[in-house]
Amino acid sequence: MKIKFIAISLLLSSFAVSCGGNEKSEHKADDAHSKTEHKAEHKKEEKKEHKEEAKASTSDNGKGIGPITSVELGDIDEALVEKGKEIYKKNCTACHKIGKRVVGPALKGVTERRSPEWIMNMILNPKEMVEKDPTAKALLAEYLAPMADQSLNEEEARAVLEFFRTKN
Numbered sequence: 001m002k003i004k005f006i007a008i009s010l011l012l013s014s015f016a017v018s019c020g021g022n023e024k025s026e027h028k029a030d031d032a033h034s035k036t037e038h039k040a041e042h043k044k045e046e047k048k049e050h051k052e053e054a055k056a057s058t059s060d061n062g063k064g065i066g067p068i069t070s071v072e073l074g075d076i077d078e079a080l081v082e083k084g085k086e087i088y089k090k091n092c093t094a095c096h097k098i099g100k101r102v103v104g105p106a107l108k109g110v111t112e113r114r115s116p117e118w119i120m121n122m123i124l125n126p127k128e129m130v131e132k133d134p135t136a137k138a139l140l141a142e143y144l145a146p147m148a149d150q151s152l153n154e155e156e157a158r159a160v161l162e163f164f165r166t167k168n
Contacts, residue, residue, distance in 0.1 A: 064133050066121030067154065073116055077162055084163030091150045092160070098167050103145050109168050116161055122147060123157040 063069060095103040110119060114135070122129050122136060126147035129136040140146055152160070 062115040063117035064115075064121035064125075064136070065128050066125030068117045068120040068124065068157075071116035071120060071158070071161070073165070076165055080159050080162040081166055083156075084159035084161065087152065087156050087160050088163055091152070095145070095148070104143055104147060105139065107164060107167060111161070111165050112168055119161050119164065120154070120157045123150070123152055123160060124154065 092107075096105070096107050098106065099108045100106050114122075118133075118135070121133075126136075126149050130140050130146050131137075136147075
């Protein structure tokens with residue numbers, strides 16, 4: 001009788017453990033799915049906040065910090081575009097691609113996200129921009145690499161800006 005009781009107890013115990021194990025694994029799967037969804041939602045929120053923060057900080061003066069206070073844009077100057085393209089290839093492609101994030105942000109549409117003055121000041125004055133401009137600070141926090149000073153002059157920076165205007 002004792003042997004039957006022990007055998008039945010063991011059988012019931014193993015049955016209870018096996019049922020409980022499935023329930024736990026289901027809960028683990030649900031928890032993992034929930035965590036994945038939460039992470040995805042959090043990333044979307046962070047991106048949205050970053051975009052809103054960037055818009056808000058550039059709307060304060062929108063020009064950044066540096067020597068450029070005003071840029072007059074007219075029709076696209078093809079000669080300037082070609083000069084800017086060459087400067088971009090030589091100085092920028094190690095960290096930036098037009099349509100792809102690399103070390104720094106993708107530059108496609110940059111002229112829609114930033115003012116011409118801000119872009120030129122970032123090219124000409126990256127160290128001070130990263131220290132004092134809220135948008136540049138946010139970009140540094142996101143990309144973890146400060147923009148290198150390429151020692152370009154205003155004419156060269158303007159050519160790069162003109163090249164960027166063709167990449168929207």
